[in-house]
Amino acid sequence: MAEIQRPGALYQQVAAAIREAILSGEFEPGAPLPSEAQLIERYKVSRPTVRNAIAALRAEGLIEVKHGKGSFVRSSGLPVLTVERRVSLSGADQFTTADGETWKIVDGPSVYRTQTTAATGSLLQLGEREEVFGCDRTLLHQATGARALHRTLIPFATADQVPGLADSPDAEPEAIYGMLANAGHELWWHETVRARMPLPDERSALHLPDATPVLHTTRTTHRLDRQALILEELCLGADRAQLGYRITADEDGNARTATA
Amino acid sequence: MAEIQRPGALYQQVAAAIREAILSGEFEPGAPLPSEAQLIERYKVSRPTVRNAIAALRAEGLIEVKHGKGSFVRSSGLPVLTVERRVSLSGADQFTTADGETWKIVDGPSVYRTQTTAATGSLLQLGEREEVFGCDRTLLHQATGARALHRTLIPFATADQVPGLADSPDAEPEAIYGMLANAGHELWWHETVRARMPLPDERSALHLPDATPVLHTTRTTHRLDRQALILEELCLGADRAQLGYRITADEDGNARTATA
DNA sequence: AGTCGTAACTCGTCAGGACAAGTGACGTCA
DNA sequence: TGACGTCACTTGTCCTGACGAGTTACGACT
Numbered sequence: 001m002a003e004i005q006r007p008g009a010l011y012q013q014v015a016a017a018i019r020e021a022i023l024s025g026e027f028e029p030g031a032p033l034p035s036e037a038q039l040i041e042r043y044k045v046s047r048p049t050v051r052n053a054i055a056a057l058r059a060e061g062l063i064e065v066k067h068g069k070g071s072f073v074r075s076s077g078l079p080v081l082t083v084e085r086r087v088s089l090s091g092a093d094q095f096t097t098a099d100g101e102t103w104k105i106v107d108g109p110s111v112y113r114t115q116t117t118a119a120t121g122s123l124l125q126l127g128e129r130e131e132v133f134g135c136d137r138t139l140l141h142q143a144t145g146a147r148a149l150h151r152t153l154i155p156f157a158t159a160d161q162v163p164g165l166a167d168s169p170d171a172e173p174e175a176i177y178g179m180l181a182n183a184g185h186e187l188w189w190h191e192t193v194r195a196r197m198p199l200p201d202e203r204s205a206l207h208l209p210d211a212t213p214v215l216h217t218t219r220t221t222h223r224l225d226r227q228a229l230i231l232e233e234l235c236l237g238a239d240r241a242q243l244g245y246r247i248t249a250d251e252d253g254n255a256r257t258a259t260a
Numbered sequence: 261m262a263e264i265q266r267p268g269a270l271y272q273q274v275a276a277a278i279r280e281a282i283l284s285g286e287f288e289p290g291a292p293l294p295s296e297a298q299l300i301e302r303y304k305v306s307r308p309t310v311r312n313a314i315a316a317l318r319a320e321g322l323i324e325v326k327h328g329k330g331s332f333v334r335s336s337g338l339p340v341l342t343v344e345r346r347v348s349l350s351g352a353d354q355f356t357t358a359d360g361e362t363w364k365i366v367d368g369p370s371v372y373r374t375q376t377t378a379a380t381g382s383l384l385q386l387g388e389r390e391e392v393f394g395c396d397r398t399l400l401h402q403a404t405g406a407r408a409l410h411r412t413l414i415p416f417a418t419a420d421q422v423p424g425l426a427d428s429p430d431a432e433p434e435a436i437y438g439m440l441a442n443a444g445h446e447l448w449w450h451e452t453v454r455a456r457m458p459l460p461d462e463r464s465a466l467h468l469p470d471a472t473p474v475l476h477t478t479r480t481t482h483r484l485d486r487q488a489l490i491l492e493e494l495c496l497g498a499d500r501a502q503l504g505y506r507i508t509a510d511e512d513g514n515a516r517t518a519t520a
Numbered sequence: 521a522g523t524c525g526t527a528a529c530t531c532g533t534c535a536g537g538a539c540a541a542g543t544g545a546c547g548t549c550a
Numbered sequence: 551t552g553a554c555g556t557c558a559c560t561t562g563t564c565c566t567g568a569c570g571a572g573t574t575a576c577g578a579c580t
Contacts, residue, residue, distance in 0.1 A: 009562080009564090010564070011563075035530065036530080037529095037530090046564065046565050047565090047566090048564060048565070048566095049563085051532090052563080052564090055315075059319065061457045065532095067530080067531050067571075068529085068530050068531060068532095068571070068573040068574085069574090070530060071531085085505070087507055087509045187509065188507065188508050189506070190504065190505070190507070191504070191505045191506075191507060192342060192503065193453055193475065193502060193503040193504075194475075194498060194502040194503075195455035195474065195475045195498035196321070196473065196498060197319070197320060197321045197471050199320070200320070211457050213455040214455065215453065215455045238454060238455035238473070242452050242453055243454075244450065244453075245345070245450070245451045245453070246448065246449070246451075247346065247347055247449040247450070247451060247505075248347075248448045248449070249447065269534090271533075295560060295561085296560080297560085305534080305535090306534060306535050306536065307535090307537095308533085308535070308536090309533080311561090311562095312533080314561095326542090326543090327543085327560080328541070328542030328543040328544085328561060329542080329544090329559095329560060329561080330559095
């Protein structure tokens with residue numbers, strides 16, 4: 001670096017210089033950056049410094065590196081799928097999310113028996129190590145390439161109460177909602193949304209690039225008396241997908257309003 | 261590494277070994293890991309290899325490194341704030357999110373005039389470079405330490421139509437909803453949730469540790485005829501906060517259901 | 521023409537060394 | 551007793567050098 005060193009470490013100055021070059025339009029989205037050798041020449045630094053700078057830009061999600069090919073400005077304009085999180089009791093056949101587009105099940109459904117953890121048990125208003133059915137699927141949204149992992153957890157107590165459920169724990173969510181409704185339950189749902197970095201196996205299952213978090217939702221199905229019936233988890237890569245909620249205020253315009 | 265080398269690179273084997281040691285309980289959450297020098301001794305590798313392994317675990321969010329002190333297993337049991345995303349028209353004074361806990365405004369509100377971008381213009385059903393009011397706040401949830409950035413965008417057309425709004429674009433969201441309702445509008449909202457890595461300035465403003473994504477929500481306030489009135493953006497660190505939605509099915513149990 | 525091997529590029533990995541910078545404990549000195 | 555400087559520890563930064571591995575294009579051989 002021949003320039004004045006203002007912020008801090010050398011590699012941060014190099015990273016800042018490259019970042020500016022990208023944002024100023026010198027390198028367009030999708031275009032290749034100079035190779036490491038060229039950056040060494042350009043900024044008069046050693047290779048570890050260049051690689052450190054590149055690593056910082058990768059962690060920011062600004063660039064993407066392909067072994068044997070080079071570094072590229074990540075194109076931010078991927079087709080984004082909005083997964084509308086609403087509920088239909090129609091009991092549709094396909095694994096759709098009510099946006100008209102279909103998901104393809106590329107793995108599963110695989111049913112197994114397991115036990116609740118502290119977290120899942122709490123959400124289901126059960127203790128730890130209670131017996132539940134589990135059902136996992138890996139989904140691919142064909143129009144956009146978005147991928148997701150879906151898991152359904154059904155407590156034995158719920159399966160026993162609802163006709164047909166114990167025989168088909170691999171039914172799709174809205175079909176299950178239909179069974180619960182037919183069993184006489186009035187239903188509502190609560191969903192929490194977290195963002196986190198994917199575990200290594202999630203990274204590969206969802207084909208996630210570097211520095212890409214996942215949206216992790218947990219949806220509990222409740223009766224009107226707040227009894228939790230089933231639990232669903234949906235984990236989807238944040239590079240191609242976002243969630244959508246519709247929110248309305250209650251008629252009385254009071255604090256207990258909401259819905260989406 | 262004296263052991264058999266299965267997966268791939270040396271540093272990945274070291275990372276896997278440390279990861280196993282953590283998950284097996286050899287190092288408890290919050291406890292310090294062996295120093296780099298000790299890891300070099302333990303696995304018989306060079307310092308770059310050890311540092312590379314540590315960098316991988318950092319990117320996974322599994323450990324946390326403090327300059328001059330050492331590496332520590334990140335304690336996953338932070339108090340998690342669930343931000344319930346619902347709407348009240350009560351026009352409350354404080355910047356609360358209806359969960360009874362209060363946010364403290366540590367920066368702002370600062371009002372300015374700006375222009376729509378392609379993204380925000382599209383959400384507001386306007387073109388690019390349309391004039392809008394902007395209002396930014398930095399929030400701190402005192403009970404949990406969660407931080408958030410909030411932005412309100414109000415098109416001039418909306419401010420002109422609604423009594424009082426042009427004079428106080430820095431009003432808090434639910435106060436603005438109240439103004440809109442008083443102006444005779446029936447309101448509903450649509451919210452999208454994305455996860456992404458924070459920009460450098462967001463990282464420092466939100467005091468985010470390594471490998472921590474942000475939850476980025478955009479909420480548009482609509483009239484019944486789908487006309488968009490205002491736009492809000494909320495950006496909160498995913499280490500201490502999650503979002504909560506309540507979902508109900510329509511009475512007719514049809515496809516157009518939802519709400520949360 | 522088609523196939524295949526090689527060569528020249530790219531980034532990935534690993535070694536060893538040196539010094540800077542932050543932290544905490546200990547001992548010295550006022 | 552109290553304040554402060556030093557020292558031993560930690561991680562951060564930066565260098566040089568070397569080889570492995572993936573990619574691509576070119577040219578020779580069939």
